[in-house]
Amino acid sequence: MIDMTAGTTRVYPSAAGEDAAGVGRASRLIDTPIGGMIAVVAGGRLIRLGFTPDDTPSGAIEAHNGADADSCPTLDLIESELDTYFSAPGAATVFTTPLGLSGTPFQIAVWTELLRIPPGETRSYGEIARAIGTPGAVRAVGSANGANQIAVVVPCHRVVRSDGARGGYAGGTSRKDWLLKHEHNNELFI
DNA sequence: TGCCCCGATTCAG
DNA sequence: CTGAATCGGGGCA
Numbered sequence: 284m285i286d287m288t289a290g291t292t293r294v295y296p297s298a299a300g301e302d303a304a305g306v307g308r309a310s311r312l313i314d315t316p317i318g319g320m321i322a323v324v325a326g327g328r329l330i331r332l333g334f335t336p337d338d339t340p341s342g343a344i345e346a347h348n349g350a351d352a353d354s355c356p357t358l359d360l361i362e363s364e365l366d367t368y369f370s371a372p373g374a375a376t377v378f379t380t381p382l383g384l385s386g387t388p389f390q391i392a393v394w395t396e397l398l399r400i401p402p403g404e405t406r407s408y409g410e411i412a413r414a415i416g417t418p419g420a421v422r423a424v425g426s427a428n429g430a431n432q433i434a435v436v437v438p439c440h441r442v443v444r445s446d447g448a449r450g451g452y453a454g455g456t457s458r459k460d461w462l463l464k465h466e467h468n469n470e471l472f473i
Numbered sequence: 474t475g476c477c478c479c480g481a482t483t484c485a486g
Numbered sequence: 487c488t489g490a491a492t493c494g495g496g497g498c499a
């Protein structure tokens with residue numbers, strides 16, 4: 284059925300009626316030290332990057348329109364940048380892959396703010412809430428974090444609780460832990 | 474549309 | 487440690 288081998292690119296046939304603008308979609312599985320990730324590109328932009336569940340169902344990669352995934356520059360770019368990011372302790376890697384953020388105005392505001400957090404640094408949910416002008420929306424920020432479609436690149440893992448505790452993570456707290464330590468040059472903290 | 478419920482939180486008791 | 491505050495998002499009538 285679907286080849287889940289890391290690095291494998293799958294091309295999906297165009298679905299009539301979808302992507303009227305001719306914007307193709309392609310996905311690729313990328314292997315990382317903390318599990319496989321699936322990257323999805325549409326219109327030349329990365330629109331999704333998430334950790335694949337242990338037993339990734341074939342349906343996880345459904346509905347991707349046809350595009351020439353094997354020669355997708357954006358997939359090549361994100362794959363390359365992820366490789367650099369994961370292989371370099373301290374991870375000062377700056378991602379340049381064009382992103383396609385899709386969500387409510389509030390979510391977009393949160394995610395955009397997350398992109399401003401430098402690698403190796405953290406912010407609390409409250410700080411993010413204040414930064415975007417809605418000091419009381421602390422929990423809502425948490426929800427928006429959970430709705431992040433582009434893991435690692437949109438660094439929702441850099442948001443922790445005000446008391447320093449790590450807080451939750453859609454990909455699993457162990458991954459959040461790993462990422463924070465990795466960016467902290469492998470130093471243990473807290 | 475309105476109502477209700479739920480959170481990757483926070484802070485006061 | 488417990489409880490209430492606060493607000494965006496989603497489900498449902």
